[in-house]
Amino acid sequence: MKLKYKNYTAIISGFIFLVGLIACTAGNADAQYRGGRNWDGYPNWGGSYELRQTALNEGYNEGTKAGQNDRGRNRQTNMNDFNAYREASKGYSSRYGDRELYRRYFQLAFQNGYNTELGIQNGNYGNGNGNYAYGNNNTRDPYRNNNTNYDRNNRRGRNWNMYGTYGGSYQLRQTALNAGYNEGIKEGRKDRNRRRGGDFYNNDAYREATKDYSSRLGDRELYRRYYREGYENGYSDGYNGY
Numbered sequence: 001m002k003l004k005y006k007n008y009t010a011i012i013s014g015f016i017f018l019v020g021l022i023a024c025t026a027g028n029a030d031a032q033y034r035g036g037r038n039w040d041g042y043p044n045w046g047g048s049y050e051l052r053q054t055a056l057n058e059g060y061n062e063g064t065k066a067g068q069n070d071r072g073r074n075r076q077t078n079m080n081d082f083n084a085y086r087e088a089s090k091g092y093s094s095r096y097g098d099r100e101l102y103r104r105y106f107q108l109a110f111q112n113g114y115n116t117e118l119g120i121q122n123g124n125y126g127n128g129n130g131n132y133a134y135g136n137n138n139t140r141d142p143y144r145n146n147n148t149n150y151d152r153n154n155r156r157g158r159n160w161n162m163y164g165t166y167g168g169s170y171q172l173r174q175t176a177l178n179a180g181y182n183e184g185i186k187e188g189r190k191d192r193n194r195r196r197g198g199d200f201y202n203n204d205a206y207r208e209a210t211k212d213y214s215s216r217l218g219d220r221e222l223y224r225r226y227y228r229e230g231y232e233n234g235y236s237d238g239y240n241g242y
Contacts, residue, residue: 036060036116045104045201051096052105058091059109066110067117076118080229085110086164100224104201156233157242163229172217173226179212180230188238200235 039056062084070077079085088103088110096102156162160177183205200206209224209231217223 055105059106060113063110063113067114176226177230180227181234184231184234185238188235
């Protein structure tokens with residue numbers, strides 16, 4: 001009887017250990033990475049279920065393809081150099097609703113898919129309110145190089161010739177890029193000084209993207225596109241100490 005009891009005890013102990021090991025492994029994986037194709041791990045900024053799911057899926061797929069391509073060529077590319085990322089409209093249909101909201105989800109998932117393929121740690125999207133780490137926190141200096149996509153050798157700064165050209169007048173493009181960059185670098189420096197990861201996607205200036213816009217400049221949506229590109233690069237520069 002004692003031998004049987006010992007055997008049962010060993011079996012039960014082993015089973016409990018195995019369950020604990022699986023739970024621990026799953027917990028560590030979740031702590032290390034949030035996002036992937038688990039759309040529940042991404043922020044929810046509103047819009048219909050179909051809009052959000054489609055944008056995240058399309059963006060992640062495109063980002064994965066771009067990441068696989070760059071990994072094969074042993075290189076890393078700035079997000080804004082990808083047409084699919086800049087346009088962020090693949091799979092979009094007017095029946096989904098807000099196109100800008102679709103683009104916002106698409107670009108977030110694109111970056112996540114791209115980073116995953118290159119082995120770059122993504123931010124924590126799991127809290128659902130859009131507050132996530134801006135880049136990789138595994139760095140000695142909490143102020144510098146926190147954006148893992150940040151390439152100092154290829155930074156654009158205020159060199160507007162290095163930014164995309166999507167049409168519109170010279171004045172529209174220059175005004176939007178300049179206004180966006182100025183706001184972005186200001187917010188990036190603020191977040192740097194506060195020692196916190198930045199979620200510029202939730203900043204009013206970035207969402208509205210209309211500062212200094214005038215109807216005489218032309219297409220308002222085109223202005224917003226240039227503005228946001230300038231803002232994103234300005235934020236990166238400000239956050240990284242420029």
